[in-house]
Amino acid sequence: MGFPSPKWRPVLVFVLGLVSLTANAQGRPAVEEVNDFALRLYDKLSTRDAANNVMFSPLSVAAAFSVVHLGANGTTRKQLEDTFGFGNKDVADELLRGNGSALVLATPDDGIDFLAASDLFLQDGFDVALSFKIRLTKTHSKAPKFVNFTTDPEGSRRIINEFVNASTRGNINELIPKGAVDEVTRMVLANAVFFEAGWSTPFDSNKTFPMQFRAFGVNRKVDMMTQETRLKLVPFVDSRVLELPYGNGAASMVIVLPNTDGKEAFLKLEEDLRGIDLTALLNETRTTKVKVFLPRFQVEGTADLTEVLPKLGVKDLFSQTGADLSELSRGEGLYISSAFHTAKVMVDEKGTTASAATGAAASSKIFVEPEEFKANRPFVYFIIDNASKVILFMGNLRGLPQEIPS
Numbered sequence: 001m002g003f004p005s006p007k008w009r010p011v012l013v014f015v016l017g018l019v020s021l022t023a024n025a026q027g028r029p030a031v032e033e034v035n036d037f038a039l040r041l042y043d044k045l046s047t048r049d050a051a052n053n054v055m056f057s058p059l060s061v062a063a064a065f066s067v068v069h070l071g072a073n074g075t076t077r078k079q080l081e082d083t084f085g086f087g088n089k090d091v092a093d094e095l096l097r098g099n100g101s102a103l104v105l106a107t108p109d110d111g112i113d114f115l116a117a118s119d120l121f122l123q124d125g126f127d128v129a130l131s132f133k134i135r136l137t138k139t140h141s142k143a144p145k146f147v148n149f150t151t152d153p154e155g156s157r158r159i160i161n162e163f164v165n166a167s168t169r170g171n172i173n174e175l176i177p178k179g180a181v182d183e184v185t186r187m188v189l190a191n192a193v194f195f196e197a198g199w200s201t202p203f204d205s206n207k208t209f210p211m212q213f214r215a216f217g218v219n220r221k222v223d224m225m226t227q228e229t230r231l232k233l234v235p236f237v238d239s240r241v242l243e244l245p246y247g248n249g250a251a252s253m254v255i256v257l258p259n260t261d262g263k264e265a266f267l268k269l270e271e272d273l274r275g276i277d278l279t280a281l282l283n284e285t286r287t288t289k290v291k292v293f294l295p296r297f298q299v300e301g302t303a304d305l306t307e308v309l310p311k312l313g314v315k316d317l318f319s320q321t322g323a324d325l326s327e328l329s330r331g332e333g334l335y336i337s338s339a340f341h342t343a344k345v346m347v348d349e350k351g352t353t354a355s356a357a358t359g360a361a362a363s364s365k366i367f368v369e370p371e372e373f374k375a376n377r378p379f380v381y382f383i384i385d386n387a388s389k390v391i392l393f394m395g396n397l398r399g400l401p402q403e404i405p406s
Helices: 025-045 058-070 074-084 089-103 130-140 153-167 263-273 278-282 305-312
Strands: 021-023 104-106 112-123 145-147 187-198 209-215 218-236 239-246 251-258 288-295 297-304 340-347 371-374 379-385 391-397
Touching: 025 058, 025 074, 025 089, 025 263, 025 305, 025 391, 058 074, 058 089, 058 112, 058 130, 058 187, 058 391, 074 089, 089 130, 112 153, 145 153, 153 187, 209 288, 218 278, 239 278, 239 288, 251 263, 263 379, 278 379, 297 305, 297 391, 340 391
Parallel strands: 112 145, 288 371
Antiparallel strands: 021 104, 112 187, 209 218, 218 239, 218 288, 239 251, 251 379, 297 340, 379 391
């Protein structure tokens, strides 16, 4: 009795906030590739007429697909290399090692807590090419785990969810829903990233007050945080760029706010982003006294990568007839039938999620009227590493922000 025609259904699981990392010199090509991919992916995720918010981690998507690249051949491999830059062996290897952490070196920072874990779960007895296992163990630093999707898909799902739960210190209890794996699943790639951090200078919750947020065609009062401090604030075409550091300054949220209200101004900003050079912008060392207005918000972004990545050139991988994963398995015709990316962020007075932080605002002895930065309209944000300027996180707040309970 034969099994049904096998499918490879890797579930790419991302629970994301921010990463605090510092690149080494050898990681520079990978930084450039990740940043380029971030801007191209954002362009496909943010549609002109949609009012939904976008949020994703380009670093984690690239790191996950570097594992797939190990098993790809022919046109499938070439499409992955063209989209992610894996044609440069250094880029692929740096993204493979430690879920992308070889691209950067963690900077000790008491104000930032980062957890990342990735595991490959295979059907017990699945015919994996020896060369794939050797390369995966060598670069990914761990061998794949074996479960039994064929006879116990629900038990296998629980094992994967337990891995994610443990990797995020209990913050994510059930990431893979019932029905996401079945008896024809052969492989699941689970990737979990959790971040918790405080601002270098926390906002005072006593100064948070209601203010109108002007989304596309809809206005609503939101909880607006405010503080007055010295920050980097630089012009960019018809917008301004503000850097809000986390912890001891190892990482920052960078907000790009159009100078004027309205949908057309925001769409013009998105066009301008295609040519943005964050490294050049943020090399500015001078700070300005700024009165910041920033909404408390949480955003969850979900993307079906089987729909988005073909628009960037990765097409054969998701085709039952076109995929070539012969470097992974000689015995079965595999393809990726589903690949999901889910990312969540929460911004409040303390920082991202509920992490406490300490910090004092620098003040001038000479009174200077502060420049206002009022984020009461749609904006784009990046989460970056301050040493390498690699984009770890990117999103926008174009629709009404989801409120955070006080």
